[in-house]
Amino acid sequence: MSILKRTTALTATLIISGFLLGVIATANWDALFRAGKVEVSTSGAQERPSPRNGIMLPNFADIAEEIMPTVVTVYSEQVIRIRRPSFGFDDEFFRRFFGLPDSPRDREPQYDEFRQQGLGSGVIVTTDGYILTNNHVIANADDIRVKAGDRTFDAEVVGTDIKTDLAVLKIEPDGPLSAIKLGDSDKIRIGEWVLAVGHPFNLDHTVTAGILSAKGRNRVGITDYEDFLQTDAAINPGNSGGALVNMNGELIGINTAIATRTGSSAGVGFAIPSNMAKAVMDQLIEHGKVRRGYVGINIQDLTPELADAMGIDRTDGVIITHVVSGQAGDKAGLKASDLVISIDGRPVKTSSELRNVIASNPPGTKISLEIIRDGRVRTIDIVLGDSPDAVAELKPEPEKSPDIGIELEPAEPSDLVQFGYSKGLIVKSVEPGSPADRAGIMPGDIVFEVNRSEVGKIDEFNRQLQKTPSGRPLLLLVGRGDGMMYVALNLHDDKR
Incomplete structure (x- = not known):
């Protein structure tokens, strides 16, 4: 009897233990799924956890849906007139030689016309129809049209700024338009996700994703005033003037150019920061030009x-x-x-x-x-x-261990007027291969100061040269063309 009781108790214990283990296992799996934030959508789309700290990737779809109505296609058209070749028959000698009639109309230059079309993008920045784009998208255009949604509008140029490659257009909509939110481009950090939205190759509302690769790119050679954002989000022909947005759906750049050897995206795109674009835009709207x-x-x-x-x-x-x-x-x-x-x-x-x-x-x-x-x-x-x-x-001249290797003589007063100095020494010649030559000193340069002391005579130059402490470079203030620059000459590194 006791054996039967023990068997019954053991069986009950196993059943209860199995049930509890099942509950615990189920609870653990649910906890795992919740920790990884894996959820199954009824639409069949599944969001995957990022490998870093279980953080979800951003939802590009919501941002793209919000931004696309604010990005427009900009069509430009320019009439090109080319003079027809006359083959010399408008020349009086040839007309007489060939017995051609001397008709004034026949002697007038004849022209052929053709239309050159351009394509770019733009961003609606106000609900009443102001649009920000690149100047090169609409430069020299005789006719500009903007496609917003399923409607096309004639556009007026409010103002352009070649120095930053920006332009503002205006259309007259029947009602309020969707306008983009302006973000603070100074606050975005390298490595943050960004979306590029535009109309490359006339493909409406193309959205590409990437990260902000760099900030403050200058001396790229695209515009006079450069402070570009760099991104690897694909930018292609037709994207110019389009939007670069952050994960809040805010405009942080105007897509402008790409670095490429093929003409298409190579993962290096440049956008004008929204803060610079806004400053230019406000002046163009208010004054029609930029006053710096x-x-x-x-x-x-x-x-x-x-x-x-x-x-x-x-x-x-x-x-x-x-x-x-x-x-x-x-x-x-x-x-x-x-x-x-x-x-x-x-x-x-x-x-x-x-x-x-x-x-x-x-x-x-x-x-x-x-x-x-x-x-x-x-x-x-x-x-x-x-x-x-x-x-x-002024770009600094390369200093390559410079030393003295120049012939000087007092400059004429006429050479000094534009620089505001009353005396100086003009460089007559530079010894080839000398450190001065390697430093970029050129014949025609004018030396105004040595170690911050003005010089107008050879002995003044030599006196400063002798006073320069051992190991300390000689500091020259040099005038060239319309500008001035400092050049450092190392007196004790003669590599001739």
């Missing part, structure tokens, strides 16, 4: 060689090489050899960056430059003037 602030300075990047020659214990910043007399910088007290390290509290490392920030402000704006002069940090407040085209940038 002007300081009146020549600038160049600080290199390690120049930092050594100038006794500066840092390698980032922008050197002022010349201050235009009577302009905003001169009035505020800027001087040649000042090192600019920030503008309005924002650090600047390159001359292109400083140039872009200054030019983004209209005349009359008050800016604050933080500079280093004689080893001391100073703050200079400047009210920007009205400029033909903002500050001039």
